[in-house]
Every structure is written in structure tokens, then in C-alpha cells.
Amino acid sequence: MSDPLIIFDTTLRDGEQSPGASMTLDEKIRIARMLEKMRVDVIEAGFPIASPGDFEAVRAVATAVKDSVVCGLARANSADIDRAAEAVAPASAARIHTFIATSPIHMRDKLCMPPEEVLAAAAAAVKRARNHTDNVEFSPEDAGRSERDFLCRVLEAAIKAGAGTINIPDTVGYTMPAQFGGLIQELRERVPNADKVVWSAHCHDDLGVAVANSLAAVTAGARQVECTINGLGERAGNASLEEIVMAVRTRRDFFNCDTRIETKHIVAASRLVSTITGFAVQPNKAIVGANAFAHEAGIHQDGVIKSRETYEIMRAQDVGWDANRMVLGKHSGRNAFATRLRELGVEFDGDGELNEAFARFKELADKKHEIFDEDLQALVSEADHRQEDEKLQLLSMEVQSSTEGAPLAKVTVTVNGEQRSREASGNGQVDAVFRAIADIAGCESSLQLYSVNAITGGTDAQGEVTVRLERDGRIVNGHGADTDIVIASARAYLNAVNKLLTAPRRHPQTGGAI
Ligand code: KIV
Ligand code: ZN
Numbered sequence: 001m002s003d004p005l006i007i008f009d010t011t012l013r014d015g016e017q018s019p020g021a022s023m024t025l026d027e028k029i030r031i032a033r034m035l036e037k038m039r040v041d042v043i044e045a046g047f048p049i050a051s052p053g054d055f056e057a058v059r060a061v062a063t064a065v066k067d068s069v070v071c072g073l074a075r076a077n078s079a080d081i082d083r084a085a086e087a088v089a090p091a092s093a094a095r096i097h098t099f100i101a102t103s104p105i106h107m108r109d110k111l112c113m114p115p116e117e118v119l120a121a122a123a124a125a126v127k128r129a130r131n132h133t134d135n136v137e138f139s140p141e142d143a144g145r146s147e148r149d150f151l152c153r154v155l156e157a158a159i160k161a162g163a164g165t166i167n168i169p170d171t172v173g174y175t176m177p178a179q180f181g182g183l184i185q186e187l188r189e190r191v192p193n194a195d196k197v198v199w200s201a202h203c204h205d206d207l208g209v210a211v212a213n214s215l216a217a218v219t220a221g222a223r224q225v226e227c228t229i230n231g232l233g234e235r236a237g238n239a240s241l242e243e244i245v246m247a248v249r250t251r252r253d254f255f256n257c258d259t260r261i262e263t264k265h266i267v268a269a270s271r272l273v274s275t276i277t278g279f280a281v282q283p284n285k286a287i288v289g290a291n292a293f294a295h296e297a298g299i300h301q302d303g304v305i306k307s308r309e310t311y312e313i314m315r316a317q318d319v320g321w322d323a324n325r326m327v328l329g330k331h332s333g334r335n336a337f338a339t340r341l342r343e344l345g346v347e348f349d350g351d352g353e354l355n356e357a358f359a360r361f362k363e364l365a366d367k368k369h370e371i372f373d374e375d376l377q378a379l380v381s382e383a384d385h386r387q388e389d390e391k392l393q394l395l396s397m398e399v400q401s402s403t404e405g406a407p408l409a410k411v412t413v414t415v416n417g418e419q420r421s422r423e424a425s426g427n428g429q430v431d432a433v434f435r436a437i438a439d440i441a442g443c444e445s446s447l448q449l450y451s452v453n454a455i456t457g458g459t460d461a462q463g464e465v466t467v468r469l470e471r472d473g474r475i476v477n478g479h480g481a482d483t484d485i486v487i488a489s490a491r492a493y494l495n496a497v498n499k500l501l502t503a504p505r506r507h508p509q510t511g512g513a514i
Contacts, residue, residue, distance in 0.1 A: 003257035005248055006198065006224035008167075009035050009241055010044040011273060012061065013073055015232035017507060017514060020468050020477030021277040022499070024384045025057045031229075032061040033345035034272055035068060038265045040241075042069040042095060044226075048087035049080045051505040055087050062091035069093040069135065073508055076100035076125035085132035096129040096136050097167070102154050103142035110510075115150055122154050126161035137165035139202065141509065144170035144179075148186065155191045165198045165224060166191075170213055171509070173206025173236060181216030188221050200224035203239045205231060210239035215247055218255055229273040230281055230288065242266045242287040242319065250314055267320035268373070272344075275377045278466035278479040278492075280453050287319055327372060330365035334358050337376075344373060346380050357383065367483045368460045378455050378462055378481040382491070391416055391501050392441060392494050399429045399486055411436040411490065430489045437490065441497045445469040449477075452485055465492040471500050474513055 012028050015021060023031070028045070035043050045061035046054045062070040070091035072084035076098050088094035100122050101111055107118055122138065129136040138158040140151055155166055168187065170180060184201065188194045201217035201224070203210040214225045231240030245261045252258050270288035274281050283290040293316040308315075316322055328336060337358055338348065348354040360379055365371055395412040406425040409432035413420055422439045426432030434447070449468035454461040463485035467478045478496025482488035504513030 002252055002255075003223060005218060005255075005257040005259045006041045006200070007241065007245065007259050007261055008042040008044065008071070008200065008224050008226045009040045009228065010202075010226050010238060011035070011228040011232055011241075012057075013044040013046050014226075014234060014238050015228040015273070015277075016046070017234050017509075018232055018237065018277075018279070019475035019514065021232060021279060022476070022505075022514070023057075023276055025053070025060055026384050027276045027381065028057045029060055029064050030345045030380075031269075031272060031276065032065050032068075032070075034265065034269045035229075036065050037262070037345070038269055039260045039262050040068050041260070042071050042224075044071045044073060044097060045088070047073040047506075047508040049074065049083040049506070050508065051503070054505060055083065058084075058087035059090060062088045062094065066092050069095050071095035071097050071137070074098045074125070074129070075508060076121045078128055081125060081128045081132070085129070088133075094133050094135065095165075096133055097139065098125040098129050098136065099139035099141050099167075099169075100125065101142050101171075102140035102151055103145040104147060105145065106142045119150075119154050119157055123157040123161045126158050126163045130162035134162075134164070136163050137167055137200070138163040139167040139169050141169055142171040143168045144172070144175040144183070148183075148190075152187065152190050155187060156193070159191065159193045159197055163197060165200055167200035167202050167224070167226060168217070168222075169202040169226075170204060170210075171202075173204035173210060175203075175209075175213060176207075177209055177212040177216040180213040181220040184217045184220035184222050198224050200226060201239075202226035204234060205236040205238065208236070210237070211243045211247070214239040214244055215255070218248065218257065223257065229269050230279065230285070232273060232277065232279060240286075242270060246287050246314060246319065263318050264320045268344075271374055272377055275374065275455075275464065276381055278451075278464070278477050280451065280466075287314075292316075293321055327370045328361070328365070328376070329370055330362065332361075332365070332371075337361055340373070341376060341380065344376060346376075364462070364483070368462070370456075372456050374455045375462055378464055381479065382481045391498055392437075394487075394490055394494055395419060397433060397487065397490055399433060401429055407432045409433040409436050411440070413437065413440050413494070415440065429486045433486060433490045434493050437493050437497065441501075443471070443497055443500055445471040445497070445500055448475065450489075452488070455481065463488045465489045467492040467496045469493075469496045469500060474500070474504055476500050 045058040048055040048058045072088045074080035074084040199222045201214045201222045203213040227239040227241040231237040397411045399409045401407045407429045410423045422436040424435035453464045464481045465488040476499035478492045480488040480491025
């Protein structure tokens with residue numbers, strides 16, 4: 001019998017802290033439902049004190065999810081903890097995750113607190129969280145660079161105060177696998193009552209070893225891993241859920257533990273997160289990249305045809321690559337449409353919302369012969385984004401290109417309901433459209449990224465556009481999808497501008513605006 005390994009997914013919290021990866025409440029619920037369907041043990045739904053929107057999102061996830069523990073993050077202070085407790089209260093099983101930094105550099109330069117005060121704050125925070133729930137997790141932030149004796153004392157105090165899970169974060173992705181495994185081993189040996197808690201790893205990928213570090217921790221006795229779909233997360237990201245889960249599943253013989261994850265939903269979860277955030281998955285990414293199971297070289301193909309195991313250590317269908325995909329088209333009815341969306345985790349608030357979505361589906365089906373799951377997800381995300389675009393909304397646009405002169409764009413946008421039009425020329429159609437919209441919005445920003453991705457194959461595929469804008473250090477991503485990529489680009493640009501015009505949220509660790 002192998003030990004259970006707890007999968008703690010933080011796509012909705014640490015993943016969302018990735019610049020530009022912010023999600024709407026509906027998108028968070030869709031991702032949470034997908035995580036629940038995959039049988040993720042714990043879903044960290046957000047940082048409730050960051051903003052009223054974050055609070056509502058955690059509360060909505062706590063209400064929607066039944067089979068996973070729903071967790072809220074809180075710094076080690078009463079206000080954060082009470083707010084997190086309020087947000088996760090509707091959950092069938094709730095957890096509060098409280099943290100404070102323990103490395104010399106963080107205590108001195110960020111917290112401006114002497115170590116003894118940090119130790120006392122850690123114990124008090126866990127105690128306060130325990131007044132709300134029995135399920136409390138404590139993290140010493142930047143544990144990878146913390147001084148060992150002090151770390152042991154803080155963890156001893158946290159366990160004594162009632163923490164049931166001790167999570168060890170390599171916050172800045174600095175530690176190497178042998179070191180990180182050694183750290184877990186040492187803490188399990190030295191901290192009094194270490195055997196009374198679950199040890200957990202939380203690794204960042206700055207040096208490309210987040211998954212290796214997490215697996216080293218498992219080898220050293222950690223029985224919870226914190227990870228995200230597609231490795232989304234701060235800077236270079238967090239350890240990727242799909243890689244951890246499949247490493248442990250494929251090499252159960254080595255790790256002696258296993259997760260309860262239903263791996264056949266992994267590819268769908270990866271696509272969902274990528275569509276919602278606009279963060280494309282690189283083709284050669286393990287497990288979920290388009291090439292992960294493709295055999296290019298002739299010699300490999302020959303081997304795979306003779307015997308799959310010659311070059312494949314996992315089956316593509318086990319992670320959902322060949323999952324039966326229902327294709328919808330213009331003759332599909334409302335019922336088939338609603339049923340498929342429900343299976344993808346999308347619920348409608350009454351007939352009105354369903355009818356609107358169905359009308360958009362019919363519009364798309366007139367332009368595109370076959371509608372795949374990815375098209376449906378893009379359709380729903382697109383509507384979510386547009387609903388958010390309260391200030392500026394695209395009304396109409398015309399673009400002209402010729403081999404003789406610069407392209408011209410005429411764009412009409414409503415700004416708080418009032419119609420405004422501008423014409424602009426540019427280096428290409430997209431450039432001209434962006435200039436016209438920037439002129440209308442009057443919002444200075446710099447374009448940091450523009451990417452177009454075909455959602456499915458074929459020339460009638462929808463183009464999914466991501467636009468990243470930066471203003472005063474704040475970065476936002478905008479998304480748009482349409483079978484016409486210039487229209488998709490205009491929607492993505494407007495989506496980003498609208499986000500820049502909303503109030504920023506607070507980052508739990510740096511305190512900066514995101
Ligand atoms: O990376 C980190 O240290 C964190 C903590 C809040 C656990 O995300
Ligand atoms: Zn983190």
C-alpha cells in the first residue's frame with residue numbers, strides 16, 4: 001500500500017499572482033470545478049483580504065466546491081485571518097493558510113521585525129486561525145533561505161499552536177533538489193512533534209527545479225505538494241501539478257506514494273487555464289504540451305508502432321489527450337450545447353444567460369464548421385471578459401489594407417455608454433486598430449506582448465489574442481477571441497485597457513499592486 005500524497009492546487013492564488021493572469025469570478029469558479037472534478041485535495045482559492053473582489057471569489061469557490069477542501073491565504077495578522085475565515089466559511093471543508101517570512105533578508109528588509117517578534121506572530125496567527133477551524137496550515141515564507149535553528153523554533157511554535165500542515169516554501173526558487181530534500185528531512189527530524197503534522201513543499205521555478213525540488217521533498221517524507229496547472233505562478237511559476245502527479249503515478253515504485261487525482265482530466269484542465277489566462281503552453285512542455293506524446297523521428301515512430309513501451313512511459317489517453325471529444329456544429333441544439341458546457345464546468349444563471357450564450361454559439365457555428373471544447377471555453381471566456389469591460393466596449397470597426405499604403409482603421413467604442421469613433425493608420429491592421437483605441441481611451445500604456453494563437457486547427461479556427469500592457473509598473477493581460485484575428489486583437493486590447501482602468505489588488509507577499 002502506498003501513502004496518499006495530498007495535492008494542494010494554488011492556481012487560483014499563486015497562479016493568479018503571475019502578472020497579467022488575473023481571472024474573473026466566473027472563471028475562478030470554472031477552474032475550481034475542474035480541479036474538483038480532477039479530485040484535487042485542497043484548492044487554494046485566493047487571498048481574501050486583497051480586495052472585495054478576491055473575497056467574493058474565494059467565497060463563491062467555497063460555496064460551489066463540495067469535494068475538495070477550500071483554502072484561503074492570510075498573512076500572520078488578525079485582520080487577514082478573520083477575513084480568510086469569513087471567505088471560506090461556506091465550504092464543506094475549509095482551511096486557513098497563514099504565513100510569515102522567516103529569512104533574515106525578509107525579516108529585516110520587508111517585515112522590519114526582529115526574529116522574536118516574527119516567532120510570536122507565527123504562533124499567534126496559527127492560534128487565531130484555530131479559533132475559526134481545525135484545519136490550519138502554516139508557511140515560513142522564504143524557508144529556503146532561512147536560518148535552520150530559527151526555522152525549527154518557529155515551526156515548533158506553529159505546531160504547538162495547532163497547525164496541522166507545515167508547508168515549506170522555496171519562495172524565490174533558490175534551493176537545489178538535494179538541498180531541499182535535505183531541508184525537509186532535517187526539519188522532520190529536528191522539530192518536536194514533527195510526526196503530528198503533514199509536511200508540505202511549495203517550490204518556485206526560478207532556476208527550473210520546482211518540480212525536482214517538490215519530488216525531492218516527497219522522497220524526504222513530504223506528503224503534500226503545492227502546485228499549479230501548467231506551472232502558472234509568480235515569475236517563472238510554481239511546480240506544475242501535471243508533472244508532479246504523473247511523476248508520482250508513473251514511478252509509484254520509486255516514490256511509494258500516490259495521489260487520488262483523476263489524471264484523464266489533466267489536458268482539459270491545462271487547456272482551460274491556458275484559455276482563461278492567455279498563457280499558452282509551450283509545445284514541448286511535459287504532459288500537456290502539444291508534442292508531449294508526438295513522435296517525430298522515424299526511428300521512434302517505428303519503435304512505437306512495434307511496441308508502445310519502447311519510447312512511451314505513459315499513455316496519452318491516461319492524461320486525457322484522446323478523450324472522446326464531442327464536436328458541436330450549427331445543427332446542435334440548445335440542450336446539447338448546455339449539457340456539454342455543464343460537463344466543462346460552466347453553469348448558467350437561468351434561461352436568459354443560456355439563451356445569450358446559445359445565440360453566440362450559433363453565430364460562431366455559422367462561421368466555423370466544427371465547434372470543439374476549446375471553442376466553447378473561448379466563447380464563454382470572451383463573454384466573461386466583455387461583461388467586465390464596463391467602461392469601454394467595442395461597437396464596430398472597419399479596417400482597410402492595400403499593397404500601396406498604410407493600413408487604416410476606424411474604430412467605434414462606447415465609453416461609459418457614450419459613443420466615440422477614431423481613425424488611425426499604422427504599420428499593420430492591428431497596429432492601426434490599437435492606435436485608434438488608445439486615442440479613444442486616453443490611457444497611456446506600453447505594449448509588452450502581443451500574441452495570437454489558433455484555438456483549433458484549420459483556417460476557420462478562432463484566433464485567441466493576448467495583449468499585455470504596462471502602466472506605472474502595473475501589468476495586465478487582455479484576451480480576445482474571434483474567427484477574425486483583427487477583431488480578436490481589438491477585443492484583447494480593450495480588455496487590457498479596461499483592466500488598467502480598474503483599481504489594483506494587493507499582492508500578499510510584496511504588498512504591491514497587481
Ligand atoms: O512562495 C511563497 O512563499 C508563498 C507563500 C505565501 C506560501 O506563496
Ligand atoms: Zn509561492
